[in-house]
Amino acid sequence: MTAVMIVFGILTLASACGVVCSRQPVHSALSLVATLFLVAVHFALLGAHFVAAVQVLVYAGAIMVLVVFVIMLLGLDANVPEGVAGWGSSFGALLTGVAAVVFGYVAISGRSFFALKEGAEFWAVDGTTAGIGANLYSNHIFAFEVTSLLILAGIVGAVFLGIEKKRPLKAGRGLKSMQAAQKEEALR
Amino acid sequence: MAAEILIVVLKAAIVLGALLHLAALTIWVERKGSALIQDRIGANRAAIFGFDLAGIFNTLVADPVKALFKEDWVPKGTSQFLHSMGPFLAAFPVLVSFAVVPFGPPIISGGKEIPLQLATLDVGILYMFAMGSLAVYGVVLAGWVSNNKFSLFGSLRASAQMISYEITMGISIVGLIAIYGSLALDEIVLQQGKVFRVLGLPIPAWGIFLNPIAFLVFFTSMMAETKRAPFDLPESESEIVAGYFTEYSGMKFLVYWLGEFAEVVVASTLVTLLFFGGWQLPYFDIRSIPTNLWGYLPGFLGFLETWNFQWAPLVGAMIFGAKVSFFCVLQVIIRWTLPRFRYDQLMNLCWKIMLPVSMLNLVATVALLLGGFFSLE
Numbered sequence: 001m002t003a004v005m006i007v008f009g010i011l012t013l014a015s016a017c018g019v020v021c022s023r024q025p026v027h028s029a030l031s032l033v034a035t036l037f038l039v040a041v042h043f044a045l046l047g048a049h050f051v052a053a054v055q056v057l058v059y060a061g062a063i064m065v066l067v068v069f070v071i072m073l074l075g076l077d078a079n080v081p082e083g084v085a086g087w088g089s090s091f092g093a094l095l096t097g098v099a100a101v102v103f104g105y106v107a108i109s110g111r112s113f114f115a116l117k118e119g120a121e122f123w124a125v126d127g128t129t130a131g132i133g134a135n136l137y138s139n140h141i142f143a144f145e146v147t148s149l150l151i152l153a154g155i156v157g158a159v160f161l162g163i164e165k166k167r168p169l170k171a172g173r174g175l176k177s178m179q180a181a182q183k184e185e186a187l188r
Numbered sequence: 189m190a191a192e193i194l195i196v197v198l199k200a201a202i203v204l205g206a207l208l209h210l211a212a213l214t215i216w217v218e219r220k221g222s223a224l225i226q227d228r229i230g231a232n233r234a235a236i237f238g239f240d241l242a243g244i245f246n247t248l249v250a251d252p253v254k255a256l257f258k259e260d261w262v263p264k265g266t267s268q269f270l271h272s273m274g275p276f277l278a279a280f281p282v283l284v285s286f287a288v289v290p291f292g293p294p295i296i297s298g299g300k301e302i303p304l305q306l307a308t309l310d311v312g313i314l315y316m317f318a319m320g321s322l323a324v325y326g327v328v329l330a331g332w333v334s335n336n337k338f339s340l341f342g343s344l345r346a347s348a349q350m351i352s353y354e355i356t357m358g359i360s361i362v363g364l365i366a367i368y369g370s371l372a373l374d375e376i377v378l379q380q381g382k383v384f385r386v387l388g389l390p391i392p393a394w395g396i397f398l399n400p401i402a403f404l405v406f407f408t409s410m411m412a413e414t415k416r417a418p419f420d421l422p423e424s425e426s427e428i429v430a431g432y433f434t435e436y437s438g439m440k441f442l443v444y445w446l447g448e449f450a451e452v453v454v455a456s457t458l459v460t461l462l463f464f465g466g467w468q469l470p471y472f473d474i475r476s477i478p479t480n481l482w483g484y485l486p487g488f489l490g491f492l493e494t495w496n497f498q499w500a501p502l503v504g505a506m507i508f509g510a511k512v513s514f515f516c517v518l519q520v521i522i523r524w525t526l527p528r529f530r531y532d533q534l535m536n537l538c539w540k541i542m543l544p545v546s547m548l549n550l551v552a553t554v555a556l557l558l559g560g561f562f563s564l565e
Contacts, residue, residue, distance in 0.1 A: 026332055030270075033325065040318075050371075053314035061321025062351065065328065069347050072332050072340065128310055129371050 012038040036060040211449040216247045258438035270333045278326025279447035285319035288312035290374040292504035312373035334435035342431025346422035352538040357409035360402045360546040363553030377466030382564040392470035395463035401549045410455035418526040456515030467504035
């Protein structure tokens with residue numbers, strides 16, 4: 001079991017590196033798919049089959065397809081302009097380095113910076129479908145409902161943005177009216 | 189321990205072998221069946237000693253050998269590696285999704301039950317959906333890596349279509365899962381051995397009787413997921429050459445093709461498992477077949493008096509295979525009967541008709557369930 005975990009851990013890290021290291025956006029996206037899939041493997045190894053299946057179904061199967069779809073639709077390729085690495089990238093690299101040192105220290109020494117409170121203990125969460133369902137709809141029902149409201153707001157917003165306007169807008173607003181104005185100009 | 193490993197290896201061989209053989213035979217049914225439907229002769233060129241076995245030698249021996257020896261052509265200016273990954277990514281998720289299919293009642297050996305299912309997951313149906321949702325990458329990658337506008341159009345169409353129909357496919361069966369109360373496929377099949385009563389009449393608790401609207405939506409969505417006519421927009425020959433696999437030749441093309449037919453088999457399997465009782469027969473529990481048939485047999489078979497054999501797993505697997513084969517053939521017939529949709533019709537069907545219908549169906553099903561209409565006994 002441990003050997004399987006180590007092998008898949010290395011694979012996960014390798015594909016995660018592939019996300020940031022490859023110049024082709026499509027390669028990055030495919031590496032991210034692989035990473036998300038391999039994280040699901042870790043969930044499955046921990047016995048949380050439901051979470052593993054949902055991880056693949058939602059992240060690797062649905063969200064990443066949209067990402068790949070958009071990358072392909074926009075025709076992005078490897079022509080990344082030189083000199084994009086500004087202060088933001090340096091700051092990110094610094095943060096990542098600090099995180100790597102901290103995680104490495106914890107992993108090697110086996111100690112945590114954040115000691116557990118007196119009397120606190122870890123407990124195994126029931127990873128089965130029934131266990132997650134019971135937990136989600138009793139202890140976390142408020143968070144669950146609020147999240148669904150948030151998603152609903154997102155859907156309404158997307159529909160509002162995507163809806164086709166029946167009446168033409170005032171000149172200068174919206175792509176269609178702009179095109180119409182250009183057409184008129186060309187006719188003149 | 190060794191025996192357990194042997195059992196798992198055997199089961200894996202049976203499951204993978206059955207899937208690939210069914211897919212190959214579906215290819216033959218497609219080639220010869222389409223010829224019958226269109227009043228042609230169909231594949232009849234290859235024969236061994238004058239026997240062509242109704243085209244089996246042609247479609248299942250000569251064509252793959254030809255594909256193996258063809259030149260493997262990769263378009264210029266793309267990654268050879270990703271080009272080769274395409275067919276693999278398209279076929280792999282389909283093949284592994286068969287691992288959770290229960291294809292018969294358990295064999296009882298030495299007091300232990302050996303389930304006829306490679307992996308008894310408690311989220312079997314979600315696992316199959318998850319693997320199905322990964323199948324889109326093979327198609328998307330093929331279109332992008334081919335360096336060809338037709339391929340790109342094909343894969344863009346495919347990804348939009350597959351994502352849209354995944355939604356209706358998922359929503360349509362939520363009601364059924366609520367009735368059966370489980371995501372495990374073996375449990376769902378067991379539940380379908382029960383009956384429910386309408387006006388006092390016992391009706392088998394198959395999904396098709398519990399929820400016929402869900403069956404229509406689900407079957408249509410599965411047909412769209414397999415990207416075959418009338419939903420074959422991603423590869424429509426008359427518009428975009430061959431769609432996403434335009435630039436694939438030889439064995440790579442054949443792997444795409446085999447993956448597509450394996451998807452047909454998986455679709456038939458899901459329909460059988462969820463709506464047609466899996467290996468169960470209506471009103472008759474095949475597990476009650478006695479292991480010793482002595483007493484049911486005519487007199488001259490008296491030497492079988494001491495012969496015991498567990499008929500239930502064998503009969504169950506055969507019933508399951510027959511049901512799956514029926515839906516494979518049905519899909520071939522539908523593919524050669526209906527014309528192709530236009531793209532806006534395809535999207536309207538999914539988002540404006542099937543999605544509202546499946547949602548209303550879900551609400552109605554749950555209301556009936558809470559009202560005690562679907563009390564399985």
